[in-house]
Amino acid sequence: GAVVSQHPSWVICKSGTSVKIECRSLDFQATTMFWYRQFPKQSLMLMATSNEGSKATYEQGVEKDKFLINHASLTLSTLTVTSAHPEDSSFYICSASVSSGFSDTQYFGPGTRLTVL
């Protein structure tokens, strides 16, 4: 199957700093990328959907000024957590697909564990 990578796999930062997470589709062009957050023992929650070259669409309750998403190319999307706080500590997972429809498979990255001290 297709491969989606994320970098870094884990990061620890101080409260108030910003952290950038990269998501890359390694062997296909991902028109659509998704960013999820997963807290322990909770469901995978979609944060935003991004299409290459367009502004991301954020889910209700997700602050777009705090979680900046850039989908600059068909193989790279970045999520920047600005002014991170301990409550932002979570497992962030991206996924990529040729489209957002179920006819195209969605491939998940391995996730990035963020710990904010």
Place this chain on the structure above:
Amino acid sequence: QKEVEQDPGPLSVPEGAIVSLNCTYSNSAFQYFMWYRQYSRKGPELLMYTYSSGNKEDGRFTAQVDKSSKYISLFIRDSQPSDSATYLCAMSEGGGYQKVTFGTGTKLQVIP
């Protein structure tokens, strides 16, 4: 009440056992049903995808959907230690991946 309910487990079974994983849901408009496998510290991987009611089989895996009971199941035959993972159910009314609701996952451990 959550839209999708899934027993978190953990569920421990001996190697070779038949495993039954289940989810219930409250939204009768759900039409698309998925099962994902997630290994520790990894992203989910799609296992099975079913549209509407019925059964679907793929190797050792069988997915069942009973829309009248709002109940879906994933059966794993001849379970292997490599099946040890968290299994997430997910479902959607349609409209693409941005409209998918995930369960919290059931942790399965297959003991050699």
